[in-house]
Amino acid sequence: MTQADLDQSPEPWLANPFDDDKLKEECGVFGVIGTAEASSFVALGLHALQHRGQEAGGIVSYDPEAGFQQARRFGYVRDNFTSHKVMETLPGALAIGHVRYSTAGSKGQTAIRDVQPFYGDFSLGGAAIAHNGNITNAVALRRELVERGSIFQSSSDSECIIHLMARSMGRTIPDRMEEALRKVEGAFSVVAMTRTKLIGLRDPLGVRPLVLGKIGDGWALSSETCALDIIGAEFVREIEPGEMVVITKDGVASHFPFRPAKSRFCIFEHVYFSRPDSILGGRSVYETRENIGRELAKEAPVDADLVCPVPDSGTPAAIGYSLESGIPYAMGIIRNQYMGRTFIEPTEQIRNMGVRLKLNVNRALIKGKRVILVDDSVVRGTTSRKIKEMILDAGAAEVHFRIASPPTAWPCFYGVDTPQREKLLAATMSEEEMREHLGVDSLKFISLDGLYRAVGQAQGRDNSSPQYCDACFSGEYPIAPSDQISDGFQLKAAAE
Known part of the structure; x- marks a missing residue:
C-alpha cells in the first residue's frame, strides 16, 4: 500500500482570510467501476463536485x-x-474519491490524515470508504471504540465506520458495512470499494444525495x-433512501x-448546495431556484427599478x-471569477477589503436606482x-x-x-x-410554505409530516443530534 503524500502539512493559504458568510456543504463523493483509468474519471467527477468541498480531496484506486x-x-x-x-x-x-471541507470550528487545523477516502485492511481484504454527511453519535461511538481498543488515526467522524466494520463478523465487506451503519446515527451517503465491488449507500432518511x-x-x-455529465455518463437514477447498491462486473445488485x-x-x-445544472428528485435545480424567486416575488413585492442577484448563488x-x-x-x-485562495497575503488592510476583492458594483447601472438584491440566505x-454598503x-x-x-435560525448537524x-x-x-x-430599506425571506411550493409541494409544508429536512429553518431535527444534546445543545421545545 503506497503512502505517498500522507505526510503533507496544510499550507497557510488554506484558511480563507475573507468572510464567506455562507453555509458550506462539507463533502462530495464519486466512484467509478469497469473503466480503464478509473481514477481519471473520478478526478473529473470531483472537479465537477468542487463546490461541495474546496479544502482537500483524495482518491483511492485498485489494480x-x-x-x-x-x-x-x-x-x-x-x-x-x-x-x-x-x-x-x-x-x-x-x-473512489472525495472532496471536503473540515467540520465547523476546525478550519486551518486539518491534517492530511483527516482527508478521505479512508482505507482499511480487513481479514476479508482491503476496502476504502468516502462519506458525505455527519454522524450525530460519533463522539459516543468513538469513546466506546477507543475503550475497546480501537486506535483512531484521524479526527473525522467517518473513521468510526471503518472501525465498526473491523469489529463486525459479517461474511462479506458489504455485510460488515451494513452492520456498522446500523449502529450509526445521522446522515450518510457513502461510496465505498473493495477489490471487486463499488458500493453506494444512503441513510434511511436520504438526507444527503447520491x-x-x-x-x-x-x-x-x-x-x-x-x-x-462531465465524464459522459448517463444518469440512471437516484439511490433510494436506505438503499445499498453493490456493483460488480455482473451489474448492479440492490437491497434495503x-x-x-x-x-x-x-x-x-x-x-x-447543489449545482444549478444538477437534477434532484427529477427536478432541475435551476428551475427550482427560479421558482423560488417567483414565489418570493409573490410573497414580498416591492416597488423598485432593478432586480440584481448576489452572484452567483x-x-x-x-x-x-x-x-x-x-x-x-x-x-x-460583478463577481471576480479569478480570485483564488493564494491571491495576496491577508494583512489587516486586505482583510478590510474583504468582499470587494470578490464582488464589485456596476456603478453606472446602480446609481440613482431602487435596487432589489436577491441572495440565497443570510x-x-x-x-x-x-454588500449593502457597496450598493449605497x-x-x-x-x-x-x-x-x-x-x-436560518438553527445549526445543521447533518454534514453542513x-x-x-x-x-x-x-x-x-x-x-x-435584522433589517x-x-x-436596508426592506428585508423579506421566503416563507417555509413558499419554499415547499417552489420545490413541488403545492400545498406547502405539511407540518405534521414534512417531506424534507428543514431543521436549519424550523428547528425540527428528524435525527436526534445525540452528541450535541449531550454537550448541552437545547432542542426547539427546550429553547422556547
Missing part, C-alpha cells in the same frame, strides 16, 4: 497488480489530480448528476438493509423574481452588510433584500458547516431587527 493505491492533497482538484505524475500512481478500473450513472460498460456513483423510514431529503440542496432566484414581478433583471454586482449577516456607495437610491430561503446557534442572525433577531441591523 490487481498494484493493489490499492491512494493519494490525498490539500487544495483544489484541478491543482492536484490533473498531472500524469499523480494519476499514473492510481491505476485500475475501480476508484445518484447512479452508466458509462460505457462501467458504472458511476456521484453526489450529483452534474458530475456524471435498514428499517423503512419517511424520506427527509435536505431542502437546502435545492436552495444552495442568487442568480436563478433573481431571474425568477424579475420574471414574476416584471421588474428588469440586471447584473448590478447566516451571520456580515457579508450582507458589506455606488449611489443607489434604495436597497431591498429578498432572501431565497427562510431565516454551520456556526453555533448564537452566531446565526435569525436565532437572536426578528425580521425587523435594522443590515441597514
Whole structure:
C-alpha cells in the first residue's frame, strides 16, 4: 500500500482570510467501476463536485497488480489530480474519491490524515470508504471504540465506520458495512470499494444525495448528476433512501438493509448546495431556484427599478423574481471569477477589503436606482452588510433584500458547516431587527410554505409530516443530534 503524500502539512493559504458568510456543504463523493483509468474519471467527477468541498480531496484506486493505491492533497482538484505524475500512481478500473471541507470550528487545523477516502485492511481484504454527511453519535461511538481498543488515526467522524466494520463478523465487506451503519446515527451517503465491488449507500432518511450513472460498460456513483455529465455518463437514477447498491462486473445488485423510514431529503440542496445544472428528485435545480424567486416575488413585492442577484448563488432566484414581478433583471454586482485562495497575503488592510476583492458594483447601472438584491440566505449577516454598503456607495437610491430561503435560525448537524446557534442572525433577531441591523430599506425571506411550493409541494409544508429536512429553518431535527444534546445543545421545545 503506497503512502505517498500522507505526510503533507496544510499550507497557510488554506484558511480563507475573507468572510464567506455562507453555509458550506462539507463533502462530495464519486466512484467509478469497469473503466480503464478509473481514477481519471473520478478526478473529473470531483472537479465537477468542487463546490461541495474546496479544502482537500483524495482518491483511492485498485489494480490487481498494484493493489490499492491512494493519494490525498490539500487544495483544489484541478491543482492536484490533473498531472500524469499523480494519476499514473492510481491505476485500475475501480476508484473512489472525495472532496471536503473540515467540520465547523476546525478550519486551518486539518491534517492530511483527516482527508478521505479512508482505507482499511480487513481479514476479508482491503476496502476504502468516502462519506458525505455527519454522524450525530460519533463522539459516543468513538469513546466506546477507543475503550475497546480501537486506535483512531484521524479526527473525522467517518473513521468510526471503518472501525465498526473491523469489529463486525459479517461474511462479506458489504455485510460488515451494513452492520456498522446500523449502529450509526445521522446522515450518510457513502461510496465505498473493495477489490471487486463499488458500493453506494444512503441513510434511511436520504438526507444527503447520491445518484447512479452508466458509462460505457462501467458504472458511476456521484453526489450529483452534474458530475456524471462531465465524464459522459448517463444518469440512471437516484439511490433510494436506505438503499445499498453493490456493483460488480455482473451489474448492479440492490437491497434495503435498514428499517423503512419517511424520506427527509435536505431542502437546502435545492436552495444552495447543489449545482444549478444538477437534477434532484427529477427536478432541475435551476428551475427550482427560479421558482423560488417567483414565489418570493409573490410573497414580498416591492416597488423598485432593478432586480440584481448576489452572484452567483442568487442568480436563478433573481431571474425568477424579475420574471414574476416584471421588474428588469440586471447584473448590478460583478463577481471576480479569478480570485483564488493564494491571491495576496491577508494583512489587516486586505482583510478590510474583504468582499470587494470578490464582488464589485456596476456603478453606472446602480446609481440613482431602487435596487432589489436577491441572495440565497443570510447566516451571520456580515457579508450582507458589506454588500449593502457597496450598493449605497455606488449611489443607489434604495436597497431591498429578498432572501431565497427562510431565516436560518438553527445549526445543521447533518454534514453542513454551520456556526453555533448564537452566531446565526435569525436565532437572536426578528425580521425587523435584522433589517435594522443590515441597514436596508426592506428585508423579506421566503416563507417555509413558499419554499415547499417552489420545490413541488403545492400545498406547502405539511407540518405534521414534512417531506424534507428543514431543521436549519424550523428547528425540527428528524435525527436526534445525540452528541450535541449531550454537550448541552437545547432542542426547539427546550429553547422556547
